[in-house]
Amino acid sequence: MRTLPLILAAWAILASVFGAASPLAASAADASDEAAEDPGRLDLQVALGFDIFPERYTCDGEDLSPPVEISGLEGSVASIAMILEDPDAPRGPFVHWLIWNLAPPVSIPEGISPLEEVAAPEALQGRNGFGSIGYRGPCPPPGDPHRYVLRVFALDSELDLPPGSGRSELEAAMEGRVLQSGKAAATYGG
Numbered sequence: 001m002r003t004l005p006l007i008l009a010a011w012a013i014l015a016s017v018f019g020a021a022s023p024l025a026a027s028a029a030d031a032s033d034e035a036a037e038d039p040g041r042l043d044l045q046v047a048l049g050f051d052i053f054p055e056r057y058t059c060d061g062e063d064l065s066p067p068v069e070i071s072g073l074e075g076s077v078a079s080i081a082m083i084l085e086d087p088d089a090p091r092g093p094f095v096h097w098l099i100w101n102l103a104p105p106v107s108i109p110e111g112i113s114p115l116e117e118v119a120a121p122e123a124l125q126g127r128n129g130f131g132s133i134g135y136r137g138p139c140p141p142p143g144d145p146h147r148y149v150l151r152v153f154a155l156d157s158e159l160d161l162p163p164g165s166g167r168s169e170l171e172a173a174m175e176g177r178v179l180q181s182g183k184a185a186a187t188y189g190g
Helices: 003-018 023-037 167-174
Strands: 045-047 068-071 079-086 094-102 106-108 117-119 122-125 146-155 178-188
Touching: 045 178, 068 146, 079 167, 094 167
Parallel strands: none
Antiparallel strands: 045 068, 068 106, 079 094, 079 146, 094 122, 117 122, 146 178
16 A cells, blocks of 8 residues: 555656656646647637748748638637747747737738737737747748647637737636637748
8 A cells, every 4th residue: 555655756756856747747737738729619720821831931031920811710709819839949839929809700911010019900919939029930940840830719808918918928818718729830941
C-alpha cells in the first residue's frame, strides 16, 4: 500500500531534476491544452486561400495581413475574434495577430492597417509577439518550415477589451462567450 506514494515521490524528484512532468500533471496539461484548442463547437469553416503563405503576407514581402473567409456562423453570433500564432516558434507559441469585435458575416480583406482600432472592417487589434499592434506576418528563423494556425472564435457578444491588449487578456475576455470556433493553417519558411 505504501508503494504508490513512494513511486509518486520518486517521480516528483526525477521530474524536478530532469525537468519532466509527472504523469498526473501531464494529463492535466493535456486536458487544458485541449480545452484551449477547442472552445465552443468546432464547426466554423475558415479559409485563407493557400496552404503556404505567399511572400506578400510575410516579413520577406509586404507583411500584409491575408484575406480570411469565415462561414457557417449561427444567427446568434454577435462578434468574431481571431488569433494567428506560430506553434513551432523556438520559445513556444508566438502570436502574430490578435483581432476582435469583427461583425459577422465575416469576409476579411487583406492589408488591415496595424492600428489599435480599424474602420474597414470595424475591429480592435491587440499586441502581437513582436510587441507591435496588429498583424505581423510569418518570419521564421532558417530551418524547417513553420506552421501558422489561425484560430477563429464566434462569440455571443462584443468584447469589452481595450485595444492593444495581449493574448492572455483576449483569451480571458472570451472565456464563457465562445459559441463556435474553427481554424485554418498554412506553412512558411524552410
